[in-house]
Amino acid sequence: GAVVVASVIGFLGNEAVAIFRITVGKDIGSAALIADGYHARVDGWTSLAVLVGALGVWLGYPLADPVVGLLITAAIVWLIWQSGRMVFIRALDAVDPEIITELRHAAQHVPGVQALAEVQARWVGHQLRAEVSIAVAPALSVAEGHAIAKEVRHQLLHQVRYLGSVTVHVDPVDEAGEQHHQIAQHTHDGLPVHSH
Numbered sequence: 001g002a003v004v005v006a007s008v009i010g011f012l013g014n015e016a017v018a019i020f021r022i023t024v025g026k027d028i029g030s031a032a033l034i035a036d037g038y039h040a041r042v043d044g045w046t047s048l049a050v051l052v053g054a055l056g057v058w059l060g061y062p063l064a065d066p067v068v069g070l071l072i073t074a075a076i077v078w079l080i081w082q083s084g085r086m087v088f089i090r091a092l093d094a095v096d097p098e099i100i101t102e103l104r105h106a107a108q109h110v111p112g113v114q115a116l117a118e119v120q121a122r123w124v125g126h127q128l129r130a131e132v133s134i135a136v137a138p139a140l141s142v143a144e145g146h147a148i149a150k151e152v153r154h155q156l157l158h159q160v161r162y163l164g165s166v167t168v169h170v171d172p173v174d175e176a177g178e179q180h181h182q183i184a185q186h187t188h189d190g191l192p193v194h195s196h
Contacts, residue, residue: 003054010047014040029126029162031090035083042076093122099160106159107132107168112140112148114173127164130156138172145170 021037024030049072056064103119117133134152136145149168156166 004051007047007051007054010050011044014044014047018044029123029128031083031086035087038079038083042072042079045075046072090123095121095123095128099128102160103130103132103156103163106155107134107152110134110148110152110155112136112144113152117171118169121163124164126162128160128162130160130163130166131169132156132166133169133171135171135173138174140172 018037018041021033021040023037025033025035025037049068053065053068056068099121100119103121104116107113107116107119113134114137115135117135119130119132121128121130123129132152134149136148140148149170152168153166157163
């Protein structure tokens, strides 16, 4: 009787905490809070495992307890892998490729953008920061290119979740891309000849 009550209360309490942490973590973009929510969920499953193992032994199946323990261990390992992977990827400044796709899609659909030379993003805390290099018609004025860049920034901030800041670089379409921004070999302050 007491084992059943304790197991059910333990499961319900931990599951409520898990749902809360995972929901808030997703709302604010916190991989650590989501991982902590999964940890609470595993604690809840462990409470249920105690109940299932105890019931199995009580019904005459002495191996029920170790089998359930192994199943819970497998679930814990899987959740640790998933949660740890998210946190580790964020620590290395990686972002989900879907986010880059969202950034590209939103920027490409702004009138006046003829091409995208580069799209980068990284997590800083709970927010994304992005850099986008757009290519526009070479005949546009600086003001016209700037207006297109402002609209790209506006669209990205509205369409990409967790995006906190974005820098938009503007190049003429015939000079877009990294190869057009390299500085030829030169020297300064007595340093050896080099390029950037």
